Amino acid sequence: MSAAPIRRLFLAGFTVLALASTAHAQGRGPVGEAGIDGFGDDGQLYQDQNGALYVRRGGRYLPYTGRTDFVRPAPSAPAAQAPVAPPAPAANLETDPTVPGRPGGTPPAEGLSPLEAAKAKAVLRTPDNEPIDYAKIYGPITDDVFPVQAFNYKKMNPAFLRQEIAYHGPYEPGTIIVDPRAHQLTLVESNGRARRYGVGVGKQGFSWSGTATVNSKQAWPDWYPPKEMIARSPKLASEVDKLQSGLGVAGGLRNPLGARAMYLWQGNKDTLFRIHGTLEPFSIGKSVSSGCIRMINQDAIDLFSRVNVGSKVVVLN
Numbered sequence: 549m550s551a552a553p554i555r556r557l558f559l560a561g562f563t564v565l566a567l568a569s570t571a572h573a574q575g576r577g578p579v580g581e582a583g584i585d586g587f588g589d590d591g592q593l594y595q596d597q598n599g600a601l602y603v604r605r606g607g608r609y610l611p612y613t614g615r616t617d618f619v620r621p622a623p624s625a626p627a628a629q630a631p632v633a634p635p636a637p638a639a640n641l642e643t644d645p646t647v648p649g650r651p652g653g654t655p656p657a658e659g660l661s662p663l664e665a666a667k668a669k670a671v672l673r674t675p676d677n678e679p680i681d682y683a684k685i686y687g688p689i690t691d692d693v694f695p696v697q698a699f700n701y702k703k704m705n706p707a708f709l710r711q712e713i714a715y716h717g718p719y720e721p722g723t724i725i726v727d728p729r730a731h732q733l734t735l736v737e738s739n740g741r742a743r744r745y746g747v748g749v750g751k752q753g754f755s756w757s758g759t760a761t762v763n764s765k766q767a768w769p770d771w772y773p774p775k776e777m778i779a780r781s782p783k784l785a786s787e788v789d790k791l792q793s794g795l796g797v798a799g800g801l802r803n804p805l806g807a808r809a810m811y812l813w814q815g816n817k818d819t820l821f822r823i824h825g826t827l828e829p830f831s832i833g834k835s836v837s838s839g840c841i842r843m844i845n846q847d848a849i850d851l852f853s854r855v856n857v858g859s860k861v862v863v864l865n
Contacts, residue, residue: 666693667799670767675853680710686846693768694801696845699829708732708746708833710847715742719862724762724823724855726841726863728755731833733823733841735854743854745847747823748831750839756821757865762857763813768799774820777838802827807845808852812861823861824848 660668670693676685682701686709689696701709708731715736719725725734728749735743749755772794778785787802788795797803806825813819823841825848831837832844841863843851 663693667767671765673849673853675850680712682709685710685850686844689807689846689849692807692849693799694807696807696849699844699846704746704830705833710746710850711744713742713744714740716740719860722856722859724851724859724861726823726861728757728835728864731835733843733851735851743851745843745851746832748826748828748833748837748842749835750837751835755835756819756839757863758814758819760812760814760819760821760861760863762810762855762859762861763818764811765852765855765857766799766809766811767852768803768807769805769809769824770796770799771803771805772796806842806848808848810852810855821863823851 673692678684686699686701688698713734715734717725717736719736721736721738723736725736726732726747726749727734731747731749733745733747735745737743770791770793772791773784773788773796775795778788778795788797791798799805804824804827805822806827809822809824811818812821812823821840823843825845826832826842828842829844831842
């Protein structure tokens with residue numbers, strides 16, 4: 549096996565293509581330590597299920613249109629493939645022998661830490677298509693990367709709880725529609741149906757409207773607040789740490805982005821707006837954030853499992 553074999557694994561919804569040669573891995577080619585075209589984070593290309601290539605920058609995935617002659621296709625999947633095992637309980641990430649990489653457990657995917665492997669599995673979590681049962685869907689989640697506490701839905705205005713509704717509007721299935729005034733997000737589904745969730749939106753002066761696409765999806769993502777936000781918040785300044793892409797808060801139970809985040813772009817430009825979970829579920833139905841669209845963590849996980857990279861997002865004015 550060569551020093552830099554082709555490998556295939558799922559990370560943040562993408563297939564990772566390792567570098568095709570030792571020379572490239574050492575930086576003697578178009579992909580080096582600075583990454584593809586000098587701006588990547590990890591010197592790797594990412595490929596979605598449709599074959600489109602991306603490069604990672606600042607924790608996000610940008611369309612890549614540069615040289616591809618040095619990339620060999622990822623090997624085809626076997627005809628019969630074993631189902632992906634469910635994510636290990638987050639509370640036991642460091643000690644549970646069933647977590648990838650733990651003694652006696654499943655071997656980790658090449659190059660991934662146990663935490664990264666758990667995140668990769670969380671990205672592949674399948675949606676629950678059973679009839680909505682609030683006691684079930686807002687109960688605790690113990691089999692994700694980190695444990696999600698139960699949400700007391702009985703104290704929430706029912707208008708902001710997850711619902712299945714009829715839809716006969718102009719948008720095609722797969723479209724996300726955000727109505728900031730109603731504090732609701734609707735995912736259009738097929739056969740005249742839709743799934744609606746309550747959201748928190750930006751306070752006056754921080755709101756945004758328009759059309760965007762989901763550029764990338766991440767489970768328990770790191771959060772990199774703007775420098776201006778850090779400067780005007782002494783408390784936040786004391787909470788950020790030096791991470792791979794700058795000052796931020798590592799993904800986890802104290803991260804304001806919560807369990808999932810979907811990053812919204814317009815063309816090749818980051819809008820800096822996200823659809824994400826929250827540490828403050830009772831802010832749903834209010835206009836209190838710095839502009840992002842926040843959801844109850846259980847709802848963010850459910851929406852994340854139903855939305856593809858490239859999905860259209862319409863934020864109404």
